[in-house]
Amino acid sequence: MKKKNTNVIMAIVLIIVGLSLLIGGKLLLDSRKTEERLYACVYSLTMAGRKLVKTLPLQEGNKQRYNFEGPLGVTVVEVDGLRVRVLSSPCPDQVCVQFGWLSQVNDFSACLPNAMMVLIEDGKTTGN
């Protein structure tokens, strides 16, 4: 009986901790809004480091698709105004597509199988 009680207390405490971390984490992610012009930087990933492939400026009214060749095939990146996403990828796990729309500084979507990363940067850090 005693073990059951500790379990319940443990579960409740940890669930509260977990939920507050979730909310805190969400707030942290939302706190990055800036007015600056942002860029979506597309990198290719190698064991030696990442290499800038293309810089796509994010501005109103700019709707375009770009194809990038990786080791597995073509990754399609879609820019729609102030946001960008990985539209399709040849990788098996599709994590990069699940990242969805990116619109804030440091938002990223990485595809390890196809060695590709999209990262949002402001003018200062572009290309670093």
Add this chain to the structure above:
Amino acid sequence: MTNKNRLRNQVFMAVLIGIASILHVIEGLFPPLPVPGAKLGLANTATLIGLRTLGFWPAIGISMARSLIGGLFGGSLFGPAFFMSFGGAIMSALAMGLISKLKKLGTNNIFVSVIGAITHSITQLTIASYLIKHSGLLYYLPLLLGLSTLTGVFIGLVCDKVMAILPAAFCAEQKSRD
């Protein structure tokens, strides 16, 4: 340990590895959680049960074997995603093994599984930051920690339920060893 016990433990470990590998693969088919790349950690139940019934080293063996076999099934063997899963699995098994040596808290499945889940996500985030050479990933750390705490509680509860219906012989083994 008698020969009979030894055989039984080997068979049990093999069964746990099989279950873990299958859970590892099935988990990949689930609809994604709100954080990309995050998973429930179902395969961790097998590691935790292995830890409770067979001991420290078998549990680490189970987690290594299941990421190898899971990587083979999933087609990501020796790719970057494999190293993330392998590293995460081993580190979380190690952390759970060490934590479970604690006198009071160590016997609580929920606590141990949460520690395992947190270690898993920190390890994976570290490996991922290294692979993509960018520290912006750390923004996701609180979100990931929160999520892994919740999934850890869930996995701990599942383990409790499973342990309750395991044949008493396995749980007796654990008691005699402590």
